[in-house]
Amino acid sequence: xxxxxxxxxxxxxxxxxxxxxxxxxxxxxxxxxxxxxxxxxxxxxxxxxxxxxxxxxxxxxxxxxxxxxxxxxxxxxxxxxxxxxxxxxxxxxxxxxxxxxxxxxxxxxxxxxxxxxxxxxxxxxxxxxxxxxxxxxxxxxxxxxxxxxxxxxxxxxxxxxxxxxxxxxxxxxxxxxxxxxxxxxxxxxxxxxxxxxxxxxxxxxxxxxxxxxxxxxxxxxxxxxxxxxxxxxxxxxxxxxxxxxxxxxxxxxxxxxxxxxxxxxxxxxxxxxxxxxxxxxxxxxxxxxxxxxxxxxxxxxxxxxxxxxxxxxxxxxxxxxxxxxxxxxxxxxxxxxxxxxxxxxxxxxxxxxxxxxxxxxxxxxxxxxxxxxxxxxxxxxxxxxxxxxxxxxx
Amino acid sequence: xxxxxxxxxxxxxxxxxxxxxxxxxxxxxxxxxxxxxxxxxxxxxxxxxxxxxxxxxxxxxxxxxxxxxxxxxxxxxxxxxxxxxxxxxxxxxxxxxxxxxxxxxxxxxxxxxxxxxxxxxxxxxxxxxxxxxxxxxxxxxxxxxxxxxxxxxxxxxxxxxxxxxxxxxxxxxxxxxxxxxxxxxxxxxxxxxxxxxxxxxxxxxxxxxxxxxxxxxxxxxxxxxxxxxxxxxxxxxxxxxxxxxxxxxxxxxxxxxxxxxxxxxxxxxxxxxxxxxxxxxxxxxxxxxxxxxxxxxxxxxxxxxxxxxxxxxxxxxxxxxxxxxxxxxxxxxxxxxxxxxxxxxxxxxxxxxxxxxxxxxxxxxxxxxxxxxxxxxx
Numbered sequence: 001x002x003x004x005x006x007x008x009x010x011x012x013x014x015x016x017x018x019x020x021x022x023x024x025x026x027x028x029x030x031x032x033x034x035x036x037x038x039x040x041x042x043x044x045x046x047x048x049x050x051x052x053x054x055x056x057x058x059x060x061x062x063x064x065x066x067x068x069x070x071x072x073x074x075x076x077x078x079x080x081x082x083x084x085x086x087x088x089x090x091x092x093x094x095x096x097x098x099x100x101x102x103x104x105x106x107x108x109x110x111x112x113x114x115x116x117x118x119x120x121x122x123x124x125x126x127x128x129x130x131x132x133x134x135x136x137x138x139x140x141x142x143x144x145x146x147x148x149x150x151x152x153x154x155x156x157x158x159x160x161x162x163x164x165x166x167x168x169x170x171x172x173x174x175x176x177x178x179x180x181x182x183x184x185x186x187x188x189x190x191x192x193x194x195x196x197x198x199x200x201x202x203x204x205x206x207x208x209x210x211x212x213x214x215x216x217x218x219x220x221x222x223x224x225x226x227x228x229x230x231x232x233x234x235x236x237x238x239x240x241x242x243x244x245x246x247x248x249x250x251x252x253x254x255x256x257x258x259x260x261x262x263x264x265x266x267x268x269x270x271x272x273x274x275x276x277x278x279x280x281x282x283x284x285x286x287x288x289x290x291x292x293x294x295x296x297x298x299x300x301x302x303x304x305x306x307x308x309x310x311x312x313x314x315x316x317x318x319x320x321x322x323x324x325x326x327x328x329x330x331x332x333x334x335x336x337x338x339x340x341x342x343x344x345x346x347x348x349x350x351x352x353x354x355x356x357x358x359x360x361x362x363x364x365x366x367x368x369x370x371x372x373x374x375x376x377x378x379x380x381x382x383x384x385x386x387x388x389x390x391x392x393x394x
Numbered sequence: 395x396x397x398x399x400x401x402x403x404x405x406x407x408x409x410x411x412x413x414x415x416x417x418x419x420x421x422x423x424x425x426x427x428x429x430x431x432x433x434x435x436x437x438x439x440x441x442x443x444x445x446x447x448x449x450x451x452x453x454x455x456x457x458x459x460x461x462x463x464x465x466x467x468x469x470x471x472x473x474x475x476x477x478x479x480x481x482x483x484x485x486x487x488x489x490x491x492x493x494x495x496x497x498x499x500x501x502x503x504x505x506x507x508x509x510x511x512x513x514x515x516x517x518x519x520x521x522x523x524x525x526x527x528x529x530x531x532x533x534x535x536x537x538x539x540x541x542x543x544x545x546x547x548x549x550x551x552x553x554x555x556x557x558x559x560x561x562x563x564x565x566x567x568x569x570x571x572x573x574x575x576x577x578x579x580x581x582x583x584x585x586x587x588x589x590x591x592x593x594x595x596x597x598x599x600x601x602x603x604x605x606x607x608x609x610x611x612x613x614x615x616x617x618x619x620x621x622x623x624x625x626x627x628x629x630x631x632x633x634x635x636x637x638x639x640x641x642x643x644x645x646x647x648x649x650x651x652x653x654x655x656x657x658x659x660x661x662x663x664x665x666x667x668x669x670x671x672x673x674x675x676x677x678x679x680x681x682x683x684x685x686x687x688x689x690x691x692x693x694x695x696x697x698x699x700x701x702x703x704x705x706x707x708x709x710x711x712x713x714x715x716x717x718x719x720x721x722x723x724x725x726x727x728x729x730x731x732x733x734x735x736x737x738x739x740x741x742x743x744x745x746x747x748x749x750x751x752x753x754x755x756x757x758x759x760x761x762x763x764x765x766x767x768x769x770x771x772x
Contacts, residue, residue: 266767266770270772294766295710296715306396309396389677391657
């Protein structure tokens, strides 16, 4: 038996023994997701057990180095772990912008001290992070951001406003883009900085969305003092860190569909609209839409797998995550249009225990942001056109 | 297994690309088309294909072949798709070899070495109606004496007019619509009662209609078990579908490459047209579709080689996806090339015609999406 086969059988046995049955059911409610942080509470005992067991193996971040609380797995092993978790439908033990976005950026750009300080706390779910990127007048044109950080001895004094800060109201720390040199060209005067959300001068306000609730906030900085040592990477070169992090954010968003609804769309639709004598969905057009959706979904899963393989072989294109983000988010919107169509009248109920307080229509509305957040579909297509296809007029 | 070509497969691709690009560029296909060549492909090139080991790619080494798999067949098909090279590779080396491998040792020993050395061409006769519906085969195989009598009509028999051997799917039992009751026969096209009409199709590649009027075949011509041909036929069709998907990936990628080059060269309104965002976004979308399709085709081919239980679903995904992507690629290709794209002198239209034929070949995108829905039981 090869080492990898051995790893697979050990992993399978460990997951079977340690993943509670409750943690193998699809995520259907907000509280099914464990985000960690200073003020966190577990929704259930199985959720706690599952998190702690995975944390103790370093498998909240399986491919991070062990010294930072990771599992130290190589690419092939991490893939096997993902496959084995998917096989039993295991939930992620910890969801975290620290894992998906900040961690990779710190591993690449952080200094030793920053890595030692922050990475283990992310891995152990002790600190919940939020992302301070977008500003009211700088959406897709992110680099035109205006939040300024003025030098004052060993500190920066930060003033400005961020918007669309997901879960800012629950976050402990923020990773934030600030303008440290207003005189420089717009990409050249930005720095990437970390600070505690309890710092004096930080305030947040939730934004009500069309889905009736929202993870998003407006975040305000009023003379927030942050030590200069909290800058990640080089001062005024924060754009490099930001871009690198965005690749990870896009990869994360493009994968959102996979965590979706658990049961196959065809079955969900069959329960709702019924089947004909041959057992086919009793709505031929809907059946066709689902089938063509599933062709694209399965093909996208292949492309995601191939992207990982290409990256591992050193043949990946850094901008390919933009193509995947575009495709994945457009597909996820299609999935929810189909779900709404399949649900019919039943999917319209907004406030009732029967509809889980309108879980489906709220999720449907939520997906409309997928092709806006993390860079709009149009921005993604522009990146592909210019960076991969090398079309003129950048 | 990574969804990448390994070193040997990359070498195979490079040698196929070298030969095909050099000896069979689109000009070669045009010349055959314009001269109304009776064979429709170059026998010299086929001899070279045999010498390079391509003709017998899927033939086991015991019968003199290369003993390679579906992934390698897909590699060749993708290169064929890039230049529209007319070649017996699909009908003989992919479909027929797979069918013959379902036959007895004696049958394999009789036919396979001749395919390896390039001296035998074979064709698969499946389709009857206007759309690919293999389980609706109505062609009759009635028991007669020691053998069978075949009656019925086949259409869209790729390379049917040049085949030295026909592999025919007929109904020895059951009723049209059932998978049970099908039998595959290896038939001499010169047998009494067979009429072959070469059908010149929109893409100018080889296809034929074949009529069987009480054609007597003996029991030795049966490949595999009588009435049990459904499983073998599925295997043959699935590798053919994945191979056709690979051809469409090559075709799409080639058209796309030409189109992007054109966007960087052509000026209108004082600008390179590639500067226009409307075109940039469409090009970027098409790029993404092609990359997604490439991965899906590769997955299907790998799963066929692994004989994985989910291979059939992966093939349905690949063929459905490749059909829609190729359709998009050629439409965008013509549109972005403007009026030039509509001229015969320009190559893009040739790809458009071939894409339409590949779409119908062994089931179009609708057929395969429907198959996927059936596999998933809704």
